Amino acid sequence: MLDDLFAPTGHLKAVAPRRRAAPAADLSTVRSAAAKTRWVGEGTREEGRVVHEAAEVDGKRISVGGWASLQPFAADHTSKDLQLVEVEALWAVGGAKMCRVRRLWRPAETFAGGVLDGALKEGVLIPDSCPQELPLHELKAPVDGAASGLHTGEWRYSPKWASYTKLAPPPSRKRSAAQSAAKRDQPASASGEALNVLELYSASGGLSFVEEAECAGGARLKTRWCCEWSKEEVETYRDNHPDCNVFHLDVEVFLRVCSKWAAMADGSFAPKKKGGKAAAAAKGAQEVVDVRGVDHRIEYLCRSPGGAERWVRDEEVADALVQAYVQANRGALPLPENVDVVMGGPPCQGVSGFNLYRHEDPLGDSKNRQTIHFTEMCLLQQPRFVIMENVVGILMFADSLVIKTSMRSFMQGGYQVRIGVCVSGTFGLPQNRARTILFAARGEEALPEYPAPTHQLPPVPISMMTTWMKKHLLNVPSAAESATLAKPLTLADAFSDLPSLKSPPARGFGSNKDNPNRAPKETKATPFRAATYGGKSSSGKPVQPLSDYQRAARERCTGKELHDHESFILAAVEARAGSK
Known part of the structure; x- marks a missing residue:
């Protein structure tokens, strides 16, 4: 449903999901001698092939629905070396004996590896999302005891996008009668309504373009x-989104507030009597009528019996008044019954490759902890979908521990997760930024796919990623796909429509009597320094878009005045060390 998050221009629109088949699991073998194989029983002819229920490989029986193995066939191998598979079909066609198998992954063999300890039951194996067809002689019956104590669970895994999905949708979660169950329990596409988004670490609103x-x-x-x-x-953000309630808070503080509101909404919160300042502030207050996040704190608008209103800090308002407000205005608050999507980009400084002083304890870094707080907010709000963005460094630093910890928490909370890397240039932007994108979806929802690139990959290597990550996580077109895609955009595609405007004489900052050019002076816009988009420049040349990208980017610029940037002289700073 959220497959259309990225588009070929700055304006986001629907993009077809990627349909390229994901590789199963590199089920290769180094066996030197062909195994002896024969069918057990008579087969059934179906669609040009003879289908069988069982076969013998080197004298051992392998059946449809049973387990087999692909193994290194080394003399000193152990049961842990075996690549276990589930046999889904056996057939003969044109004299060849074939099978379709599905890799059974041990949790430690998947992307999140040992970090998944505690998220999955003991002895669970995760079937691969994509089966693979192989010659029958590639199979071997498992070594005795190799599958002892092992079983499959509700999860499936694919190394492509490091995806953990559910085998079958579980029943929808129970929700209180006060919640809008009709809207929440049907697919969003059926409701035809807007999905309510909670954005964290929003900055000035880059992700809000998804609207x-x-x-x-x-x-x-x-x-x-x-x-x-x-x-x-x-x-x-407030200027651009007047209908959005923007909280000026740390996410950790906002998480505590939302948790409190959720408990008040479902009746599990026990109001506490407040004394001191709270009693004095609440004295005369009859009700709370509004809430805001300002200057890193929560404030409530309290109204007295006489109608006077004033903003009061959270800690100075009686819980009983706040709870009455929450229950009366639950539709306007970020509560689990209202939030459909949580998205955001937690701080990247703690994992960025440009940070030369990254914390030796990845999860002890306050910046990296924000990714954990983001996950905690998602598990509190229980949205249908989650979108998280970060730099590629979150995959490279400390064996991806920060993002893997987040993935484990999502899975423990019943969420499916998928992680990959998208390159902006392959979606029609004149840049080559690579960003890690995590999708998560509740168990009963379809986990979004990554959209198919619309443009060829710009000729800039993404050297930070390992070979495995480039193969499995990098969402870029293959050589065959590139031949059918548009060429990558350049800065010329972004700016070539803008006229060359004359600038005033350069001036410096501050005053300097020995350098008249740096003396402060006023400069006013003159006709030759401004032009109207959609009109003509001072030279008479039309000012209009010359490419599809420019047409999309300048959609709201026609008739508006364009101004040149005023240039300044940046004087060299004299070294003063030891000059005393």
Whole structure:
């Protein structure tokens, strides 16, 4: 449903999901001598082939629905070396004996590896999402005891996008009668309504462009709440999203507040009497009528019996008043019954390759802990879908421990997860940024696929990623696909429509009597320094888009005045070390 998150231009729109078949599991063998094989019993002819229920390989029986193995066939191998598979079909065609098998992954063999300890039951094996067809002689009956104590569970795994999905949708979770069950328990595409989005670490609103995307079935995304700690970014977000309730808070604080509201909404919260400042502030207050996040704190608008209103800090308002407000206004708050999608990009400084002083304890770094807080908020809100963005460094640093820990928490909470790397240039942007994108979906939902690239990969290597990551996690077109895609965009595609405008004489910062060119002075815009988009430049040349990218980017620019940037002289700073 959220397959259309990225588009060939800055305006997000529906993009077809990627349909390229994922490789199963590299089920290769180094066996030197061909095994002796024969069918057990008579087969049944179906669609040009003879289908069998069992066969013998080197004298040992292998049956459809049973387990077999692909192994290194080394003299000193152990049961742990075996690549276990489940046999799904056996058949003969044109004299060849074939089988279809599905790899059974040990959790330690998957992307998240040992981090999954505790998230899966003891002895569980995870079937691969994609079966593979092989010659029958590649199989071997498992060594005695190799499968002892092992079993398959509800999960499936694919190394392509490191995806952990559910075998079958579980029954929908029980929800309280007060919650909008009709909307929540049917697919969003069927409801035809907007999906409510909670955005964390929003900055000025980059991810909020998803509001312009149309999801499968006509559903749309609507950002109703967001949380950001930078005041300037908050003000920008509010200007661009007047209908969104923007909380100027740390996400960790917002998490505690949302947890409190959720308990108040479902009746499990026990109000506490507050004394001191709380009693004084609450004195005369009859009700709470609004809430806001400002200057890193929560404030409630309290109304007195006489109608006077004033904003009061959270810790100074009686819990009983807050609970009454939450229960009366539950539809306006970020509660589990309202949040359909949580998205955000937690801070990247703790994992970025440009940080030369990364914390030796990855999960002890306050920046990296934000990824954990993001996950905790998702598990609290129980949205249908989750979208998380970060730099490629989150895969490279400390054996991907930060993102793997997040994936484990999602799986423990019943969420399916998928992780991959998208390159902006392959979706029609004039840049080559690679970003890690995590999708998560509740067990009863279809886990979103990554969209198919629309443009060829720009000729800039992504050297940070390991060979395995490039093979399995990098969402870029293959050589065959590239031949049918548009060429990558350049800066010329982005800016060639803008006129060359004259600038005033360069000036410096501050005052310097020995350098008149650096003296402060006023400069006013003159006709030759400005032009109207959609009109003509000072030279008479039309100012209009010259490419599809420019047409999309300048959609709202026609008739608006363009101004050149004023240039400044940046004087060299004299070294003063030891000059005293």
